[in-house]
Amino acid sequence: MSTEPVTHTTAADALRAEILDLSRRYFAEAFPEHPFDRANPRVPVSGKKLDADDLVNLLEASLDLWLTAGRYAEAFEKRFAKEVFGLRHSLLVNSGSAANLVAFSALTSPTLNDRRLQPGDEVITAATGFPTTVNPIIQNQCVPVFLDVDVPTYNIDTSRLEEALSPRTKAVMVAHTLGNPFDLGTIGDFCREHDLWLVEDCCDALGATYDGEHVGRTGMFATTSFYPAHHITMGEGGAVITNNGRMKTLAESFRDWGRDCWCAPGKENTCGKRFGQQFGTLPFGYDHKYVYSHIGYNLKATDMQAAIGMSQLDKLDGFIAARKHNFARLYAGLEDVQDVYLRPEATPRSDPSWFGFPLAVRPDGPLERNDVVRVLDQRGIATRLVFAGNLLRQPAYADIEHRVVGTLEGADYTMNNVLWLGVFPGLGDAHIDYVLEVLHDMARNGAHPE
Numbered sequence: 001m002s003t004e005p006v007t008h009t010t011a012a013d014a015l016r017a018e019i020l021d022l023s024r025r026y027f028a029e030a031f032p033e034h035p036f037d038r039a040n041p042r043v044p045v046s047g048k049k050l051d052a053d054d055l056v057n058l059l060e061a062s063l064d065l066w067l068t069a070g071r072y073a074e075a076f077e078k079r080f081a082k083e084v085f086g087l088r089h090s091l092l093v094n095s096g097s098a099a100n101l102v103a104f105s106a107l108t109s110p111t112l113n114d115r116r117l118q119p120g121d122e123v124i125t126a127a128t129g130f131p132t133t134v135n136p137i138i139q140n141q142c143v144p145v146f147l148d149v150d151v152p153t154y155n156i157d158t159s160r161l162e163e164a165l166s167p168r169t170k171a172v173m174v175a176h177t178l179g180n181p182f183d184l185g186t187i188g189d190f191c192r193e194h195d196l197w198l199v200e201d202c203c204d205a206l207g208a209t210y211d212g213e214h215v216g217r218t219g220m221f222a223t224t225s226f227y228p229a230h231h232i233t234m235g236e237g238g239a240v241i242t243n244n245g246r247m248k249t250l251a252e253s254f255r256d257w258g259r260d261c262w263c264a265p266g267k268e269n270t271c272g273k274r275f276g277q278q279f280g281t282l283p284f285g286y287d288h289k290y291v292y293s294h295i296g297y298n299l300k301a302t303d304m305q306a307a308i309g310m311s312q313l314d315k316l317d318g319f320i321a322a323r324k325h326n327f328a329r330l331y332a333g334l335e336d337v338q339d340v341y342l343r344p345e346a347t348p349r350s351d352p353s354w355f356g357f358p359l360a361v362r363p364d365g366p367l368e369r370n371d372v373v374r375v376l377d378q379r380g381i382a383t384r385l386v387f388a389g390n391l392l393r394q395p396a397y398a399d400i401e402h403r404v405v406g407t408l409e410g411a412d413y414t415m416n417n418v419l420w421l422g423v424f425p426g427l428g429d430a431h432i433d434y435v436l437e438v439l440h441d442m443a444r445n446g447a448h449p450e
């Protein structure tokens with residue numbers, strides 16, 4: 001643990017040590033591991049994988065009573081950007097959705113002059129995915145331009161990228177679906193050639209690589225989520241990652257009320273000119289702490305969240321390995337039933353870090369996706385759909401201003417035929433064997449929900 005504990009009296013330190021020691025014993029008693037039980041099978045689709053170190057860190061941060069972002073947040077932001085992405089800056093926020101909103105909003109800053117995103121500008125994205133990859137585009141009065149997704153990578157289909165381009169195109173914002181990198185080669189070249197911003201939603205993709213490099217390094221911003229379903233968790237949480245110092249400052253401003261000042265919580269006069277600057281028509285020397293250069297939000301996280309993030313980060317490599325192992329076992333185990341189920345495919349040149357196992361129930365085969373989902377549910381196996389399916393068929397999007405380029409056949413196929421299964425580290429070989437057994441049973445005997 002690289003953070004320095006805050007100073008206390010000796011008696012307080014001794015009590016803290018006792019509490020932390022007790023908490024380890026408490027964890028062992030309160031949260032024993034539950035091995036897979038065939039008599040009462042339960043295969044969740046995702047879940048937190050916590051241990052005593054996470055509880056100790058949470059208590060350490062609580063005992064500080066600092067509450068807002070503090071020593072753990074600072075340590076996490078430094079470690080996360082460097083260790084995971086090999087980049088300079090990360091900013092902790094309170095969710096992956098907040099990370100997307102902050103990253104996109106930063107690109108609307110008037111300080112970017114004619115490169116800023118403005119109302120009416122077009123942003124290319126995918127029709128299938130999580131809503132809050134697309135929502136910041138709409139929330140900032142820009143226009144999403146939807147491309148279809150490819151089956152079975154479930155990533156943006158790049159074959160019509162050039163067709164999607166218009167004089168108003170300013171950016172591409174898209175997610176690496178379920179941990180499978182999108183075609184970063186094509187999209188990176190396209191953005192460079194046409195001078196477009198790229199925001200990579202990496203919420204589901206920690207550990208995924210493209211051409212051997214971690215995803216999130218091509219775009220101006222990468223974003224992540226630390227909700228319990230994700231590769232590491234803080235309960236709620238997210239991060240915005242960038243290599244660009246100026247962009248970091250802009251994102252920080254939008255995260256922190258739109259303020260111009262960048263002092264850390266509890267600090268003042270970091271710039272050394274707190275009472276000596278001219279801003280707009282404010283009186284000279286107006287306290288920099290209360291100068292606002294953006295229409296911002298407050299999307300900060302707490303030190304308790306960051307503390308769990310620190311101990312989770314220590315385990316990230318193991319979590320990724322477990323996800324890949326579970327994915328590989330499901331993939332190999334479905335080799336003989338490919339006429340019934342279509343297995344997912346990694347995007348060329350990529351090594352995914354799977355969030356889940358997307359499985360298509362072939363529409364020309366003997367089973368129906370909805371029956372498969374219900375039988376799995378009745379037999380204790382949880383599933384999810386590929387988030388919003390075809391986003392344009394969701395009620396909230398009925399009246400949004402948008403363009404569609406080409407057809408959305410892949411999005412409709414995904415909406416109608418695909419489900420995803422869990423691969424998270426809380427699942428062991430026995431869980432995966434059971435899932436394979438039930439899928440084979442349906443392939444042979446049909447899916448008959450009760």
Ligand SMILES: Cc1ncc(COP(=O)(O)O)c(C=O)c1O
Pocket residue numbers: 094095096097098100129130132133175176201203204225226227237238
């Ligand atoms: C691709 C993607 N982006 C964004 C989010 C939003 O993250 P959060 O739930 O932390 O707001 C999710 C959530 O699962 C996601 O899958």
